[in-house]
Amino acid sequence: MNATLTAHKGASTPGSTNRKVREAVSNTSSWIGILLIVIFCLAPFYWMFVSSLRPTSHIFDTTLWPRHVSMENYLAVFDPMRGFGKALLNSLIVAGVTTVLALVVATITAYALARLDFPGKSLILTVVIATSMFPLVAIVVPLLRLFTAWEWINTYQAMIVPDLSFALPLAVWNLTSFFKQMPRELEQAAMVDGCTPGQAFRKIIMPLAAPGVFTTAIIVFINTWNEFLIAVTMVNDTNMQTAPVAISKFGGVSGFETPFGSQMAAGVVVTIPLVIMVLIFQRRIVAGLAAGGVKQ
Numbered sequence: 001m002n003a004t005l006t007a008h009k010g011a012s013t014p015g016s017t018n019r020k021v022r023e024a025v026s027n028t029s030s031w032i033g034i035l036l037i038v039i040f041c042l043a044p045f046y047w048m049f050v051s052s053l054r055p056t057s058h059i060f061d062t063t064l065w066p067r068h069v070s071m072e073n074y075l076a077v078f079d080p081m082r083g084f085g086k087a088l089l090n091s092l093i094v095a096g097v098t099t100v101l102a103l104v105v106a107t108i109t110a111y112a113l114a115r116l117d118f119p120g121k122s123l124i125l126t127v128v129i130a131t132s133m134f135p136l137v138a139i140v141v142p143l144l145r146l147f148t149a150w151e152w153i154n155t156y157q158a159m160i161v162p163d164l165s166f167a168l169p170l171a172v173w174n175l176t177s178f179f180k181q182m183p184r185e186l187e188q189a190a191m192v193d194g195c196t197p198g199q200a201f202r203k204i205i206m207p208l209a210a211p212g213v214f215t216t217a218i219i220v221f222i223n224t225w226n227e228f229l230i231a232v233t234m235v236n237d238t239n240m241q242t243a244p245v246a247i248s249k250f251g252g253v254s255g256f257e258t259p260f261g262s263q264m265a266a267g268v269v270v271t272i273p274l275v276i277m278v279l280i281f282q283r284r285i286v287a288g289l290a291a292g293g294v295k296q
Helices: 002-010 014-052 072-077 084-115 121-132 137-149 157-180 185-192 197-208 210-225 229-234 243-248 260-280 282-292
Strands: none
Touching (some): 014 260, 072 260, 084 260, 121 157, 137 157, 137 229, 157 210, 157 229, 197 210, 243 260, 260 282
């Protein structure tokens, strides 16, 4: 009798078998879909990296890996005559200053919008997000005339100020959504313990808001680091141009050919800082994205 019951318990019913098969098929399909998305997203970067390792004579090969690995493209990128190292430094200065200024202003603004109740708050948020959608090309010519009158051409502020006009709305919108998820009881408890509103913001809210701030900082930095239109319009001095502008102006040996290999190598060099930054702060980025999606 006991043996019979054990046999019945160990046997799988047709319904449970079908359910396991469906779950296995569903999991397999999900992993295949994820793999296809990863391949689709990373294939251009892989091809850029592979092309950067091809010698000039083999730049149009279609093999998945170079037949002859060469570093000549990277050597050409960092040729002192190109000034690409200075362009990287300019990009770092512009993106870094823009990110810091945007975070300082956006953090205070977003906290006020999230915590204070006043007429027109929804309208302000709508205007903020609408500003970020305004086409940049429509204001380039007016900005060029204005900065020419101010003698700002070929200066860092000529790139930082326009970048701020688009980085700030994005940062304010992201941080406002993040601060709204944080309960008001945090500040109230801190003030009961003797903190002023400013101290509660600095000592309680800001440490807890670090994931959201880091996430916003990464997004703003990447957007500013890759910005091209403002940089190419406001700067014509090779010593002040940013990395994207420098890449666009790469010329071949004769000056009339397109150095695809050097451009690919420069693209890899420009991408590396972003990859390193994301890898270093990935935990905070994931925490910020997850925290922003959970209602407190």
